[in-house]
Amino acid sequence: MSGAHLPLGDGREFDAIRAMLEEWGPRATGVGDDAATLEMPSGAELVVSTDASVEGVHFRREWMSASAIGARAATAALSDLAAMAAAPLGVLLSLVVPERWQSDLLALARGVGVAAANAGCPIVGGNLTRGSELSLTITVLGHASSPLRRAGARSGDRVYVTGRLGGPGAALRALLASETPAAAHLARFIAPVPRLREAQWLAAAGARAAIDISDGLLADAAHLARASGVTLALDLESLSRMDGVTAAQAATSGEEYELLIAMPADVSVDVGQFVRTFGIPLTDIGSVHPAVAEAVLIAADGGGLAHGHDHLR
Amino acid sequence: MSGAHLPLGDGREFDAIRAMLEEWGPRATGVGDDAATLEMPSGAELVVSTDASVEGVHFRREWMSASAIGARAATAALSDLAAMAAAPLGVLLSLVVPERWQSDLLALARGVGVAAANAGCPIVGGNLTRGSELSLTITVLGHASSPLRRAGARSGDRVYVTGRLGGPGAALRALLASETPAAAHLARFIAPVPRLREAQWLAAAGARAAIDISDGLLADAAHLARASGVTLALDLESLSRMDGVTAAQAATSGEEYELLIAMPADVSVDVGQFVRTFGIPLTDIGSVHPAVAEAVLIAADGGGLAHGHDHLR
Numbered sequence: 001m002s003g004a005h006l007p008l009g010d011g012r013e014f015d016a017i018r019a020m021l022e023e024w025g026p027r028a029t030g031v032g033d034d035a036a037t038l039e040m041p042s043g044a045e046l047v048v049s050t051d052a053s054v055e056g057v058h059f060r061r062e063w064m065s066a067s068a069i070g071a072r073a074a075t076a077a078l079s080d081l082a083a084m085a086a087a088p089l090g091v092l093l094s095l096v097v098p099e100r101w102q103s104d105l106l107a108l109a110r111g112v113g114v115a116a117a118n119a120g121c122p123i124v125g126g127n128l129t130r131g132s133e134l135s136l137t138i139t140v141l142g143h144a145s146s147p148l149r150r151a152g153a154r155s156g157d158r159v160y161v162t163g164r165l166g167g168p169g170a171a172l173r174a175l176l177a178s179e180t181p182a183a184a185h186l187a188r189f190i191a192p193v194p195r196l197r198e199a200q201w202l203a204a205a206g207a208r209a210a211i212d213i214s215d216g217l218l219a220d221a222a223h224l225a226r227a228s229g230v231t232l233a234l235d236l237e238s239l240s241r242m243d244g245v246t247a248a249q250a251a252t253s254g255e256e257y258e259l260l261i262a263m264p265a266d267v268s269v270d271v272g273q274f275v276r277t278f279g280i281p282l283t284d285i286g287s288v289h290p291a292v293a294e295a296v297l298i299a300a301d302g303g304g305l306a307h308g309h310d311h312l313r
Numbered sequence: 314m315s316g317a318h319l320p321l322g323d324g325r326e327f328d329a330i331r332a333m334l335e336e337w338g339p340r341a342t343g344v345g346d347d348a349a350t351l352e353m354p355s356g357a358e359l360v361v362s363t364d365a366s367v368e369g370v371h372f373r374r375e376w377m378s379a380s381a382i383g384a385r386a387a388t389a390a391l392s393d394l395a396a397m398a399a400a401p402l403g404v405l406l407s408l409v410v411p412e413r414w415q416s417d418l419l420a421l422a423r424g425v426g427v428a429a430a431n432a433g434c435p436i437v438g439g440n441l442t443r444g445s446e447l448s449l450t451i452t453v454l455g456h457a458s459s460p461l462r463r464a465g466a467r468s469g470d471r472v473y474v475t476g477r478l479g480g481p482g483a484a485l486r487a488l489l490a491s492e493t494p495a496a497a498h499l500a501r502f503i504a505p506v507p508r509l510r511e512a513q514w515l516a517a518a519g520a521r522a523a524i525d526i527s528d529g530l531l532a533d534a535a536h537l538a539r540a541s542g543v544t545l546a547l548d549l550e551s552l553s554r555m556d557g558v559t560a561a562q563a564a565t566s567g568e569e570y571e572l573l574i575a576m577p578a579d580v581s582v583d584v585g586q587f588v589r590t591f592g593i594p595l596t597d598i599g600s601v602h603p604a605v606a607e608a609v610l611i612a613a614d615g616g617g618l619a620h621g622h623d624h625l626r
Contacts, residue, residue: 083347
């Protein structure tokens with residue numbers, strides 16, 4: 001954990017870092033050297049991703065607490081590990097903090113610490129610097145013996161999605177219109193959950209491609225389809241979705257951090273066990289086909305493959 | 314490599330990422346999934362660090378080219394791997410880019426790519442988002458079978474420093490005074506070098522503690538001394554330094570990215586071989602002692618240990 005070299009004043013900066021380390025307690029490890037060291041399980045691949053949350057771009061201060069901002073930023077990054085079915089090893093936090101956020105620094109740190117603890121991994125490093133705009137850049141490290149990739153889907157596979165979609169999109173629409181979001185929608189927007197254990201369950205069950213839903217189901221389905229060289233046929237009406245949300249809204253709601261999975265058709269997925277274990281739905285929403293011009297086709301009423309998804313956007 | 318989810322427009326953002334990937338060519342690997350995967354050498358420890366460079370805090374636009382800003386940000390992070398004597402595995406780049414910097418995006422990326430290539434490692438991931446303030450957060454991954462730590466110095470050790478100090482501090486003083494820095498000073502400020510191979514040479518030679526000089530020799534010597542529970546006695550007059558720089562200036566110049574090393578006294582260091590191999594000095598500047606109240610003592614003219622270093626700051 002180190003700080004900016006020019007200004008801010010060593011004392012104040014080190015004090016802030018010390019306070020953050022105290023906030024994290026035993027959840028912060030390996031801090032104090034120029035870099036942190038971690039043991040890697042032998043034979044596993046190292047899985048890494050980095051993600052930034054910027055005030056005014058990814059959130060507004062009046063929308064949620066500082067602690068929620070920290071937790072949500074960490075979740076967005078941890079979700080990338082989930083998409084690879086990787087087990088988390090550690091989190092690094094780089095903070096750019098303006099003067100007006102100084103009093104919220106510990107709450108931001110607390111949120112990151114809670115998200116890391118929920119993911120069962122320590123905070124292994126970080127950086128603190130001043131700036132004019134609050135940003136949190138979170139880097140996550142994990143390991144996987146057989147990482148799931150976007151490119152793994154094959155014609156004939158079934159397509160599954162975790163959870164109930166539409167909450168974040170509905171909450172964001174309300175907030176941007178200065179309306180009060182439904183509590184359930186807001187909770188999904190403010191406190192999303194990285195589906196880490198769910199991903200490992202799905203990988204163990206036989207899943208062979210995955211992506212997390214950050215841009216919206218349809219957009220991320222298109223990413224997965226293009227990476228795999230296939231076309232996905234999705235029945236949006238079958239989507240599990242939040243109350244008060246249309247299928248089209250659910251399919252275009254971003255920052256869900258749910259998972260989209262391709263599973264060989266001959267795998268018998270124990271959906272009931274998944275639901276009992278994780279308390280969220282696992283829904284078969286379609287199938288994988290040889291590539292046509294459209295990456296994603298949407299089943300119209302009655303089941304025909306009517307059209308691509310672009311007109312929904 | 315992924316982008317901000319709310320605004321900027323998928324198209325433009327993905328175009329920018331594509332352009333960066335083309336700029337990097339084969340130096341960018343594993344990009345395109347939610348996370349990157351890397352092979353770890355078996356038996357080695359994973360070494361990680363993250364560092365941010367923010368406009369107006371760590372640099373000003375008029376001081377250097379966008380490419381130099383990118384390379385310098387990467388160097389600051391890579392230097393943390395050098396301080397641990399780790400071999401680099403990969404670099405992740407998270408960029409927050411304001412509109413006014415859009416046209417410099419590829420030059421920033423090029424600089425990071427050049428620094429990564431010089432360190433012999435690929436760019437394995439990243440993130441791009443808009444914001445009102447330019448920042449580059451670089452996360453570096455490396456491996457080491459026996460990482461050097463700050464806490465390893467022991468009473469009786471000799472203290473060495475790599476390179477010629479004082480350039481960055483002198484350049485910064487000139488720039489802040491709107492004067493023209495000496496070219497040699499400016500080069501050290503704009504284009505510092507992470508001492509990665511030097512660190513591995515020193516570790517192989519027997520070094521048992523190290524820190525990189527980012528806050529200034531005296532401040533970093535104090536960090537190392539406190540971590541090791543010792544006191545360092547340094548003869549600043551023996552420092553290799555840039556022309557036109559006093560010993561005190563050299564000892565307080567930050568962002569050097571040179572290394573401060575503790576070496577057992579019974580190790581015969583082949584300084585000549587170091588100089589021939591790397592083309593920079595390796596200088597014995599003092600010794601390690603049992604801890605007294607001051608973490609660092611400075612040898613006065615004639616060699617006596619006269620005083621702590623705080624009065625120099």
